[in-house]
Amino acid sequence: MSATVQYNLALNALGDPTRRAIFEKLEKGPLSVVHIAKGMAVSRPAVSQHLKVLREAKLITMKTEGTRSIYNIDPEGIRIIREYLDRFWDEALDNFKVLAEKQQRNKHKK
Amino acid sequence: MSATVQYNLALNALGDPTRRAIFEKLEKGPLSVVHIAKGMAVSRPAVSQHLKVLREAKLITMKTEGTRSIYNIDPEGIRIIREYLDRFWDEALDNFKVLAEKQQRNKHKK
DNA sequence: ACTAACCGTAAGTTTAAACTAACCATTAAA
DNA sequence: TTTAATGGTTAGTTTAAACTTACGGTTAGT
Numbered sequence: 001m002s003a004t005v006q007y008n009l010a011l012n013a014l015g016d017p018t019r020r021a022i023f024e025k026l027e028k029g030p031l032s033v034v035h036i037a038k039g040m041a042v043s044r045p046a047v048s049q050h051l052k053v054l055r056e057a058k059l060i061t062m063k064t065e066g067t068r069s070i071y072n073i074d075p076e077g078i079r080i081i082r083e084y085l086d087r088f089w090d091e092a093l094d095n096f097k098v099l100a101e102k103q104q105r106n107k108h109k110k
Numbered sequence: 111m112s113a114t115v116q117y118n119l120a121l122n123a124l125g126d127p128t129r130r131a132i133f134e135k136l137e138k139g140p141l142s143v144v145h146i147a148k149g150m151a152v153s154r155p156a157v158s159q160h161l162k163v164l165r166e167a168k169l170i171t172m173k174t175e176g177t178r179s180i181y182n183i184d185p186e187g188i189r190i191i192r193e194y195l196d197r198f199w200d201e202a203l204d205n206f207k208v209l210a211e212k213q214q215r216n217k218h219k220k
Numbered sequence: 221a222c223t224a225a226c227c228g229t230a231a232g233t234t235t236a237a238a239c240t241a242a243c244c245a246t247t248a249a250a
Numbered sequence: 251t252t253t254a255a256t257g258g259t260t261a262g263t264t265t266a267a268a269c270t271t272a273c274g275g276t277t278a279g280t
Binding site: 144154155157158161177178179 | 255256257258259
Binding site: 032033034044045048049051052066067068069 | 225226227228229
């Protein structure tokens with residue numbers, strides 16, 4: 001699996017609102033599948049499918065306890081997205097500065 | 111527009127591979143629409159539609175120069191996603207530590 | 221051994237959104 | 251004042267993926 005695939009998986013995974021809802025449910029700590037599915041708009045199998053996508057993107061981890069599957073936030077996926085965004089951060093800040101300077105010059109003209 | 115909508119727009123925008131390709135084309139600096147569309151797999155109108163989504167998500171800015179529309183990376187959208195990810199960062203690192211400690215204990219048992 | 225709880229997967233359907241084609245508006249150049 | 255270049259939007263189609271239903275496999279308890 002090449003390095004560029006990593007952030008594609010992660011950003012694709014968090015691009016879906018249902019998957020974000022699942023991800024956010026794990027914000028306070030680990031949960032089983034039934035726990036995650038409880039109160040959600042979609043069925044439990046749908047949740048399972050989303051969990052798989054999130055897991056492949058390294059945004060969550062899974063461990064089994066008896067018959068339960070316990071899911072948890074994985075820092076790796078978060079790190080991957082952060083790293084991707086950092087690629088654009090310098091350029092974006094630079095753009096912002098140039099724009100700010102232009103606006104300054106326009107103020108002086110008035 | 112409520113605050114929670116912000117990161118939904120941004121993550122949804124970067125969730126699409128074609129939009130990421132556009133976003134990445136702007137990494138090196140501002141470009142016009144024809145420039146962005148050149149060499150891409152989809153038509154120019156498709157690019158225009160994607161640019162609109164990226165703009166509404168504050169991931170890019172737009173200015174006009176004559177008949178050209180010049181697009182550029184916007185730091186605000188990046189900041190919004192970073193802020194969202196930070197919500198999970200502490201929890202995720204905590205999980206990671208607990209797991210690492212467990213693995214340490216298992217090593218000692220051997 | 222039987223039953224119940226938990227969860228993953230496969231098959232098939234539904235739906236949201238990505239896409240193209242066509243059109244129109246604006247600006248610059250000839 | 252044509253002509254060309256640029257790009258936004260609309261309508262309609264296509265397609266990818268989200269979803270449900272049904273099923274089977276595993277583990278814990280009785």
